[in-house]
Amino acid sequence: MTIHINAAFDSGNIRVLTVEGDRADLEIVTDHLSDFYQWFHFRVAGAKGRTLTLRILNAGGSAYPDGWPGYKARVSADRAAWRLADTNYAEGVLTITHAFDSDVAWFAYFAPYSMERHHDLVSRIALQPGVTHRELGATLDGQPIDLLSMGTGAKQVWIYARQHPGESMAEWWAEGALEYLTSGNVTATALREKATFHVVPNMNPDGSRRGHLRTNAA
Structure with a gap:
């Protein structure tokens, strides 16, 4: 099944570069007319029963790259309870690995406040x-x-x-x-x-x- 990644909602932010099998390469979109970026918020659908690797390739150029080492992205299946996702940062790339037990899940920089x-x-x-x-x-x-x-x-x-x-x-x-x-x-x-x-x-x-x-x- 094809996975779908979308950020067209309140506080959404991500750009999809490529999706190949169980790996998706992404990048955070800069603020309007600005070079600032770090916040991301997107959902992934169609991945139930699969383990995906989501790579944010431009994390190293974000506003505060020193905040990535040791950082854990947030993930939720119901947008109410947010937990820490398996996250790694190396060589400017933020990698989120997630085993999906639901049809759709949301990922964010921190728990969103809509x-x-x-x-x-x-x-x-x-x-x-x-x-x-x-x-x-x-x-x-x-x-x-x-x-x-x-x-x-x-x-x-x-x-x-x-x-x-x-x-x-x-x-x-x-x-x-x-x-x-x-x-x-x-x-x-x-x-x-x-x-x-x-x-x-x-x-x-x-x-x-x-x-x-x-x-x-x-």
């Missing part, structure tokens, strides 16, 4: 007591930049994440921070009394959706 999940987060937190939502503006692609504020204290605390869109783990952290700050936890309550928190969970939604590492749509 724009759909972002909007779910905004809607959920905006409904919490004492939380106000404000749209700071729109991006070049027309996406909203969301601000969530909570607390009554005099100290103004700003928290923002994903000015570099490839740092998806930052929005995972922001999600946890927002859930904690809006909870009934004794410490969270005390924090809201002493400070007012302003949280921008995604500073760069265009770059996030486009599958960029560093830049927006400019």
Whole structure:
């Protein structure tokens, strides 16, 4: 069966060079009008029961090649639970080896945080007591930049994440921070009394959706 590799979805990024048998040669696409690249996110279909070797040939020219030694790509069959994939880096090539026990699997630089999940987060937190939502503006692609504020204290605390869109783990952290700050936890309550928190969970939604590492749509 022919395998299919695709990145035409939210935060997707990969270019297929060749597919020969159980090996695929790939490369990461640079950010728009930029030389930066490192984030990748793609899916592979049609490989159940096979062990594939996925080689990212241009890894050595990425923004931070020193981050590849010892690095493990992320893989998921359901896009909810992400685990570490068998990954090796040598001579500028990042090689992912994966034995497929499902019809389709997704691979990523780190566990993706989708724009759909972002909007779910905004809607959920905006409904919490004492939380106000404000749209700071729109991006070049027309996406909203969301601000969530909570607390009554005099100290103004700003928290923002994903000015570099490839740092998806930052929005995972922001999600946890927002859930904690809006909870009934004794410490969270005390924090809201002493400070007012302003949280921008995604500073760069265009770059996030486009599958960029560093830049927006400019």
